[in-house]
Amino acid sequence: MTGLVTFQQDEPISSSRLAELTGVPSHYLSKIMRKMVEAGYVNSRKGHGGGFIMSIDPEKLTIMDVLTAAGFDMDEQPCVFGWDECKNENPCPLHPIWKRLKDAFNDWACNTNFDDIRRESGMVDDLEKWNQNQSLR
Amino acid sequence: MTGLVTFQQDEPISSSRLAELTGVPSHYLSKIMRKMVEAGYVNSRKGHGGGFIMSIDPEKLTIMDVLTAAGFDMDEQPCVFGWDECKNENPCPLHPIWKRLKDAFNDWACNTNFDDIRRESGMVDDLEKWNQNQSLR
DNA sequence: CTATTAATAGATATACAAGTCTATTGAAAT
DNA sequence: ATTTCAATAGACTTGTATATCTATTAATAG
Numbered sequence: 573m574t575g576l577v578t579f580q581q582d583e584p585i586s587s588s589r590l591a592e593l594t595g596v597p598s599h600y601l602s603k604i605m606r607k608m609v610e611a612g613y614v615n616s617r618k619g620h621g622g623g624f625i626m627s628i629d630p631e632k633l634t635i636m637d638v639l640t641a642a643g644f645d646m647d648e649q650p651c652v653f654g655w656d657e658c659k660n661e662n663p664c665p666l667h668p669i670w671k672r673l674k675d676a677f678n679d680w681a682c683n684t685n686f687d688d689i690r691r692e693s694g695m696v697d698d699l700e701k702w703n704q705n706q707s708l709r
Numbered sequence: 710m711t712g713l714v715t716f717q718q719d720e721p722i723s724s725s726r727l728a729e730l731t732g733v734p735s736h737y738l739s740k741i742m743r744k745m746v747e748a749g750y751v752n753s754r755k756g757h758g759g760g761f762i763m764s765i766d767p768e769k770l771t772i773m774d775v776l777t778a779a780g781f782d783m784d785e786q787p788c789v790f791g792w793d794e795c796k797n798e799n800p801c802p803l804h805p806i807w808k809r810l811k812d813a814f815n816d817w818a819c820n821t822n823f824d825d826i827r828r829e830s831g832m833v834d835d836l837e838k839w840n841q842n843q844s845l846r
Numbered sequence: 847c848t849a850t851t852a853a854t855a856g857a858t859a860t861a862c863a864a865g866t867c868t869a870t871t872g873a874a875a876t
Numbered sequence: 877a878t879t880t881c882a883a884t885a886g887a888c889t890t891g892t893a894t895a896t897c898t899a900t901t902a903a904t905a906g
Contacts, residue, residue: 586851586852586853587852587853588852594790595790595791595792596790597894597895597896599895599896599897600894600895600896602852602853602854603854603855603895605853606853606854606855609853616852616853616854617852617853617902617903617904618851618852618853618854618901618902618903618904619850619851619852619853619901619902619903619904619905620849620850620851620852620903620904620905621851621852621903621904621905622851622852622853622902622903622904623852623853624853635806653731653732653733654732655732663830665826665830666826666830667830668829668830669772669821669825669826669829669830672817672821673814673817676813676814676816676817677810677813679813680809680810680813684806684809688806689802689803689806692805692806693800693802693803693804693805693806723881723882723883724882724883725882734864734865734866736865736866736867737864737865737866739882739883739884740865740884740885742883743883743884743885746883753882753883753884754872754873754874754882754883755871755872755873755874755881755882755883755884756871756872756873756874756875756880756881756882756883757873757874757875757880757881757882758873758874758875758881758882759872759873759874759881759882759883760882760883761883847906848905848906849904849905849906850903850904850905850906851902851903851904851905852901852902852903852904853900853901853902853903854899854900854901854902855898855899855900855901856897856898856899856900857896857897857898857899858895858896858897858898859894859895859896859897860893860894860895860896861892861893861894861895862891862892862893862894863890863891863892863893864889864890864891864892865888865889865890865891866887866888866889866890867886867887867888867889868885868886868887868888869884869885869886869887870883870884870885870886871882871883871884871885872881872882872883872884873880873881873882873883874879874880874881874882875878875879875880875881876877876878876879876880
C-alpha cells in the first residue's frame with residue numbers, strides 16, 4: 573500500500589498521506605522528497621493517483637545517503653568553536669574529542685540502511701496498520 | 710596561567726581572554742560560564758584580577774556534565790519526527806535506529822572527561838603557547 | 847474537453863538558538 | 877575614596893532552519 577514507507581514498491585503514496593502518517597507538514601515533506609527524487613532514490617508522479625514511490629533497494633539506501641541528498645556534508649560541519657581553519661593538521665582543542673563523535677555518527681549513518689529501519693521498527697508490512705496499533709499523534 | 714583551560718588551577722582567566730583564545734564572543738561565553746559556576750564546576754571572581762577558575766578535578770568533569778549544566782537533557786530530545794508520544798513503549802518508526810545514535814552520543818558524552826580533552830588535544834601545559842603554535846583563527 | 851488530484855516552485859512567515867548591547871554590581875589597586 | 881577592571885543581568889537583535897502559502901504544472905479519470 574504505502575509503497576515508500578513500507579518499502580513494498582507497488583503503488584505511489586502522496587505527500588499528503590505521508591504527511592498524515594508521519595506528522596510532517598506535507599509541503600515541507602514535498603521539498604525533502606524532491607531532493608530524494610533528484611538523488612534517484614524515489615520516483616514521483618504528478619496528478620491523480622500520483623505520489624512518490626521508492627526506486628531503490630531499501631538495503632542499498634543508507635541514512636547517510638539521505639542526509640547527503642538533503643544537502644548535509646559531514647566535512648562542512650564545523651567543530652564546536654566554529655573555527656574556519658580547524659582541520660586535522662591544525663586542530664582546535666576539542667578537535668580530537670569531537671572527531672570521535674563524528675566517527676561514531678558516520679558509522680551509524682553509513683551502516684544503517686532502510687531495511688534495518690523497517691526490521692527494527694517492527695513495521696514489517698503495513699505502516700498504516702502499524703500506525704493504528706501504536707495509536708499515534 | 711590560563712587556569713580554566715589548561716586545568717592548572719593557579720589564577721583566574723577572564724572571559725575576554727577566554728574569548729580571544731577560543732573565538733567565542735565574550736558576553737556569550739560569560740552566559741555559559743555563569744551556568745558552569747552555578748553547577749559548581751567553576752568559581753568566578755569579579756573585579757580587578759578576577760575571572761573564572763576551575764573548581765573541580767578535570768577527570769571528574771565529563772562533557773555530559775557540562776551539557777547538562779548548560780540545560781541539555783537527553784530525555785527531552787525528540788525523535789526525528791518530533792512526535793510527543795514517542796517513548797520506548799510507543800515508538801515512532803525511526804525510534805530504535807535513533808536510539809542507537811543516542812546511545813552512541815551518550816557513551817561519548819559520559820565517558821569523555823576534561824583530562825581526556827587536555828591529553829588528546831596535545832594541549833598539556835599552556836593553551837597560549839599551544840595557541841600560537843597552531844596559529845589559530 | 848473538463849474536473850480533479852497531486853507534485854513543483856518560489857515567495858513569505860515563524861520560532862528559536864546564537865549573539866550583542868547597555869547598565870549594574872562587586873572586588874581589587876592606587 | 878576613587879578609579880579601574882571584570883562578572884552579572886537582562887533587554888534586544890540577528891541569523892537560520894523550519895514551516896506555510898500561493899500559484900503553477902502535469903497527469904489521470906470521466
